[in-house]
Amino acid sequence: MMDSDTPLDLVVLGSGMAGLAAATQASSGGLRLAIVDKGRRIGGRVSTRRADGFTFNHGAQFLTARQDGFISACDKAVAAGALQPWQVAGRDAYCGAPTMRDFPSFLGSGLDIRQGVEITGIERHDGLVALHRADGGTVTAHQAVITAPAPQAMRLLADVAPGLSAAAASAAYAPCWTAMFGFDSDMVPDIMPPIQNRTGPVGWAMWECHRPGPAAITGGALTVQAAPDWSADNLEEDPALVAKAILAAWQVASGLSMDAPAYQAAHRWRYARVTNPADAGTSPLSADGRIAVAGDWLAGARVEDAYMSGLRAVTALADAAG
Ligand SMILES: Cc1cc2nc3c(=O)[nH]c(=O)nc-3n(C[C@H](O)[C@H](O)[C@H](O)COP(=O)(O)OP(=O)(O)OC[C@H]3O[C@@H](n4cnc5c(N)ncnc54)[C@H](O)[C@@H]3O)c2cc1C
The missing domain is CATH 3.50.50.60 (FAD/NAD(P)-binding domain)
Structure with a gap:
């Protein structure tokens, strides 16, 4: 057609x-x-x-x-x-x-x-x-x-x-590195509001199972998005190194010390949010x-x-x- x-x-x-x-x-x-x-x-x-x-x-x-x-x-x-x-x-x-x-x-x-x-x-x-x-x-x-x-x-x-x-x-756009981690769901805290910062490797972080709704996402998926400054500074980095750095920063920001995730990846959004x-x-x-x-x-x-x-x-x- x-x-x-x-x-x-x-x-x-x-x-x-x-x-x-x-x-x-x-x-x-x-x-x-x-x-x-x-x-x-x-x-x-x-x-x-x-x-x-x-x-x-x-x-x-x-x-x-x-x-x-x-x-x-x-x-x-x-x-x-x-x-x-x-x-x-x-x-x-x-x-x-x-x-x-x-x-x-x-x-x-x-x-x-x-x-x-x-x-x-x-x-x-x-x-x-x-x-x-x-x-x-x-x-x-x-x-x-x-x-x-x-x-x-x-x-x-x-x-x-x-x-x-x-x-x-x-x-013009700001980039965004998004890191994704899959943990054992038993390790997820019952309540934890999203972490939100304007700068650094942890700009936004939340457990996917903490979204609302009757058919909520289950499992131990954690999504962490770096802030624009950190994403720009590290834009051409290797995704595996980015995921590692973001995980380390998230552990500090959340105060949670977790076992190694079963799944770990990072996605580079070159054109994420319009700045201009x-x-x-x-x-x-x-x-x-x-x-x-x-x-x-x-x-x-x-x-x-x-x-x-x-x-x-x-x-x-x-x-x-x-
Ligand atoms: C990490 C991140 C977090 C964000 N957070 C928020 C938020 O919390 N709240 C909010 O309101 N907004 C947020 N945004 C912004 C929001 O997602 C975008 O403003 C919006 O989705 C853009 O829609 P769009 O249709 O303009 O572009 P896009 O969604 O980029 O759609 C363009 C489409 O064109 C296609 N395309 C491009 N080139 C070609 C080609 N040559 N041939 C065929 N197809 C092509 C692409 O595949 C794509 O599907 C966020 C964005 C990112 C990346």
């Missing part, structure tokens, strides 16, 4: 929050569309890793909902049991139920989503937008929404939409009205910012199409 002669109305690059918002909005308008994403699973940086019987939410830890379009999406997800309130960050905070990825999975149900499809180039061709896949195929559509993180969007759009590419170049969004007033639309950009980098550092930018991108494309 992706290479059929009939172009799609819309192709969305990215199954993160911005792409899912864009696709949901466009499909409610009856457009024929597909999402393509190079990752193995839906959700982008709202992600969950399962390994050796442990479950880690190793990307976004929670989300907050303050704007109408996102509040209504969250309300529907709560009603469906895919999201649950979590007071950890205030009254408008939620986490996925039981995992963070359950929220994007809920948003994506019913949409045509192709994971494992990497786009290496974008061209205009015969009045259409052509997305070239790493495997040699092409996806064509009348319009496209590109939601890759800014450095990747900048490269993909350099020739086909130089104005949007320049906007992407103006955004694109210049204010940036139009999400290319000069010809065929390509729109979306993503947290247009608006802020949160899941909600990404989602709202996806809605705005589709509105801009619809306005351009008349």
Whole structure:
């Protein structure tokens, strides 16, 4: 279908929050569309890793909902049991139920989503937008929404939409090292609020089984995210050494002395949280009205910012199409 002669109305690059918002909005308008994403699973940086019987939410830890379009999406997800309130960050905070990825999975149900499809180039061709896949195929559509993180969007759009590419170049991110440890569940304390620090190797730490909800994650999975300063200073380090250093720092911060974990890994998020969004007033639309950009980098550092930018991108494309 992706290479059929009939172009799609819309192709969305990215199954993160911005792409899912864009696709949901466009499909409610009856457009024929597909999402393509190079990752193995839906959700982008709202992600969950399962390994050796442990479950880690190793990307976004929670989300907050303050704007109408996102509040209504969250309300529907709560009603469906895919999201649950979590007071950890205030009254408008939620986490996925039981995992963070359950929220994007809920948003994506019913949409045509192709994971494992990497786009290496974008061209205009015969009045259409052509997305070239790493495997040699092409996806064509009348319009496209590109939601890759800014450095990747900048490269993909350099020739086909130089104005949007320049906007992407103006955004900046902080990296984040996330370490994951699997312990014997008997060693997990009954109650332990998340550790939160602005600097150092332990920026956020929590036992996954301490998330709320009736279907909570079980087992001795501990997720520790380094703060931006430490993550940047150690960005090119070996993941095994990073996990070791973070574990040592967490033992000090928590005051807990544990046996060696049965599972241990570290994930490098090169583009984790936006520190500097694109210049204010940036139009999400290319000069010809065929390509729109979306993503947290247009608006802020949160899941909600990404989602709202996806809605705005589709509105801009619809306005351009008349
Ligand atoms: C460690 C960490 C902790 C965070 N904590 C929080 C938090 O607690 N609360 C909060 O609100 N936010 C948090 N965030 C930020 C939040 O996760 C992001 O702002 C949001 O998820 C970004 O969504 P997005 O759709 O803009 O981008 P992404 O989720 O990055 O989605 C972009 C998608 O594009 C795909 N893609 C990129 N290039 C290509 C290509 N060439 N071909 C095909 N597909 C491609 C990627 O695979 C990805 O799935 C955190 C982020 C990280 C990493």
